[in-house]
Amino acid sequence: MANMDGAEVAKHNSKESCWIVLESNVYDVTSFLSKHPGGAAMLLKQAGSDATNEFKKYHPLDYVNHLPSGSLLGPMDPNTLSKLNVQDEERSTPPGSAKEENKLPHVSLCVSCPDFEAAAKLVLPHKSYVYASGSANTALSLRGNLDDWSRITFRPRVMRNVGHVDTKRSIFGHSSQYPFYISPMGTLGAIHPGAELEMVKGAVRKGTHMVVSTASTKSSEQIMTTCLSELEKMGGRSPTQLFYQYYMPVDRKKALNLMHVVKKAGYKGLWITVDTPVLGKRTADRILQAEEALAVGLSDDDSAETTAEWETGDENTFAPSMGGRPVSGQLSPHTTWEDLLWIRKEWPGPIVLKGIQCAEDAKLAMEHGCDGILLSNHGGRQLHSAPSSLMTLLEIRTYCPEVLGKIEVFLDGGLRDGNDVLKALCLGATAVGVGRPFLYALGAYGVKGVERCVDVLLDELVTGMRLLGITSLDQCRPEMVNASRLLNDMYRPDTWAKSRL
Numbered sequence: 001m002a003n004m005d006g007a008e009v010a011k012h013n014s015k016e017s018c019w020i021v022l023e024s025n026v027y028d029v030t031s032f033l034s035k036h037p038g039g040a041a042m043l044l045k046q047a048g049s050d051a052t053n054e055f056k057k058y059h060p061l062d063y064v065n066h067l068p069s070g071s072l073l074g075p076m077d078p079n080t081l082s083k084l085n086v087q088d089e090e091r092s093t094p095p096g097s098a099k100e101e102n103k104l105p106h107v108s109l110c111v112s113c114p115d116f117e118a119a120a121k122l123v124l125p126h127k128s129y130v131y132a133s134g135s136a137n138t139a140l141s142l143r144g145n146l147d148d149w150s151r152i153t154f155r156p157r158v159m160r161n162v163g164h165v166d167t168k169r170s171i172f173g174h175s176s177q178y179p180f181y182i183s184p185m186g187t188l189g190a191i192h193p194g195a196e197l198e199m200v201k202g203a204v205r206k207g208t209h210m211v212v213s214t215a216s217t218k219s220s221e222q223i224m225t226t227c228l229s230e231l232e233k234m235g236g237r238s239p240t241q242l243f244y245q246y247y248m249p250v251d252r253k254k255a256l257n258l259m260h261v262v263k264k265a266g267y268k269g270l271w272i273t274v275d276t277p278v279l280g281k282r283t284a285d286r287i288l289q290a291e292e293a294l295a296v297g298l299s300d301d302d303s304a305e306t307t308a309e310w311e312t313g314d315e316n317t318f319a320p321s322m323g324g325r326p327v328s329g330q331l332s333p334h335t336t337w338e339d340l341l342w343i344r345k346e347w348p349g350p351i352v353l354k355g356i357q358c359a360e361d362a363k364l365a366m367e368h369g370c371d372g373i374l375l376s377n378h379g380g381r382q383l384h385s386a387p388s389s390l391m392t393l394l395e396i397r398t399y400c401p402e403v404l405g406k407i408e409v410f411l412d413g414g415l416r417d418g419n420d421v422l423k424a425l426c427l428g429a430t431a432v433g434v435g436r437p438f439l440y441a442l443g444a445y446g447v448k449g450v451e452r453c454v455d456v457l458l459d460e461l462v463t464g465m466r467l468l469g470i471t472s473l474d475q476c477r478p479e480m481v482n483a484s485r486l487l488n489d490m491y492r493p494d495t496w497a498k499s500r501l
């Protein structure tokens with residue numbers, strides 16, 4: 001193939017003809033525009049330019065193999081690179097540059113979780129911040145997550161000699177210094193160039209466990225390799241273990257293949273996400289996507305073509321600007337409880353259902369032999385008006401308390417203070433997942449931020465334990481919290497029957 005001239009490539013910068021450069025090769029992606037699960041606008045913005053850096057934020061390099069055959073036009077002539085179009089860098093300044101450091105508060109000024117969000121907002125590209133902070137519909141689920149922690153108060157005991165406290169907790173026999181872990185979050189390449197690798201380094205350095213997302217930018221093997229090499233550097237002093245969050249593909253062969261890859265890589269448990277048979281309505285993502293489509297001229301009054309038509313290809317019914325995997329075949333809406341039978345045969349380790357939202361399903365999970373459940377509404381990103389995980393925990397305590405002694409029960413959503421971990425533990429939880437605070441810490445400060453976020457949560461937890469009058473987490477008891485306000489709002493099965501009288 002002849003070398004391609006940059007000036008020629010630069011001309012193909014429209015939806016009629018869209019060429020991009022990836023790793024020094026030129027591709028014609030015109031026919032792929034409407035099929036791209038990340039949306040056509042993403043690609044059009046890169047038209048006629050070198051898209052490698054943007055591409056790497058979201059995809060492993062072998063994703064180019066997804067392009068239809070014949071897309072590769074040839075190698076770039078390296079002498080003509082300067083003639084390519086140049087895209088505005090999303091970040092106003094590269095990370096670590098003087099200007100940005102002036103803007104970004106020193107990491108030591110982050111003394112509680114919300115500080116990381118404020119810092120990340122300063123430096124993350126707008127699109128990435130929208131992706132991370134976004135939630136479903138009018139944000140009621142997200143707000144409920146944040147608010148419900150405040151509806152439980154402590155009932156502290158005094159004069160208990162709290163000179164020394166022990167914060168150890170185990171997840172499926174894997175002990176660590178913390179009763180919290182890093183929740184799985186996809187597409188971290190949009191948050192930090194090091195993506196999940198940077199996050200996992202922070203986890204290992206501090207010894208926290210982490211659940212890795214199926215929708216990660218880096219491959220599950222790469223993430224595990226980084227984890228192992230970081231563990232080695234720590235000389236065996238870090239107890240960090242990785243678990244895998246599993247989105248079930250529709251195709252059984254693909255589902256099995258993914259499971260085998262993860263098993264071989266050495267992940268310690270499969271956390272199957274069950275609250276996402278389809279992607280929720282991510283409101284802010286949709287606005288952003290429409291704005292981007294309009295900005296690159298995808299809506300054209302003359303042809304009466306709407307952006308919606310462009311964004312709806314054969315392969316996907318709806319492509320958000322980023323986040324989630326609405327690709328047909330990737331996210332199975334067909335999963336049922338019966339699937340647990342074959343999954344159990346294929347996966348010998350612990351199985352956790354992520355996204356349990358009522359007592360009945362908690363009980364079903366136990367009866368189906370799951371080793372754990374994660375009470376979660378996906379950080380308020382899925383169902384509108386979903387219950388907070390604390391509310392679901394109260395339901396379980398009330399209607400099927402036997403679950404709490406039998407399987408491990410995790411919670412996540414809206415936790416922004418180490419003290420709040422104690423509330424969940426008093427009510428019977430094994431451990432709590434923390435999502436966005438770690439994501440923001442990563443986005444603003446990289447590995448240092450992740451470490452700092454662990455320190456902040458631990459400091460709050462230790463102080464909270466002492467002020468509550470306990471010295472180890474085994475001493476957490478339900479009578480140490482007042483959950484009456486939340487209980488008042490809890491679902492009661494008999495209210496409907498009564499109202500019919």
Ligand code: HEM
Pocket residue numbers: 029036037038039042043046051054055058059063064065066067187215321322323324325326327
């Ligand atoms: C040209 C070759 C490209 C191919 C074959 C490709 C392929 C794909 C595929 C298969 C997905 C859905 C799977 C997944 O969720 O991981 C996807 C999603 C996405 N793509 Fe691309 N892509 C390409 C270029 C790009 C470029 C240049 C950008 C950025 C400028 C980009 C940004 C995104 C985003 C943000 C998503 C949604 C996020 C996600 O779900 O991971 N893609 N792309």
Ligand code: HEM
Pocket residue numbers: 035036037065066067068254257315327330
């Ligand atoms: C619009 C076109 C396409 C889309 C949206 C698409 C989307 C995807 C997605 C989302 C994945 C999962 C990636 C992951 O697990 O991170 C995937 C995997 C894969 N795709 Fe595609 N793909 C497309 C075309 C193709 C084509 C044309 C081929 C081959 C000729 C192909 C071969 C593969 C292979 C080999 C895998 C990985 C193995 C597996 O998951 O079983 N794809 N694709």
Ligand SMILES: Cc1cc2nc3c(=O)[nH]c(=O)nc-3n(C[C@H](O)[C@H](O)[C@H](O)COP(=O)(O)O)c2cc1C
Pocket residue numbers: 131132133145183184185186213214215245273323354376377378379380381412413414415433434435436437439
């Ligand atoms: C940006 C982002 C991406 C996420 N990606 C995934 C994912 O890929 N798989 C998954 O099961 N949950 C995902 N979640 C949900 C988290 O695992 C977790 O349930 C939630 O973030 C907890 O709420 P918090 O962010 O308020 O702590 C994501 C959440 C966020 C904020």
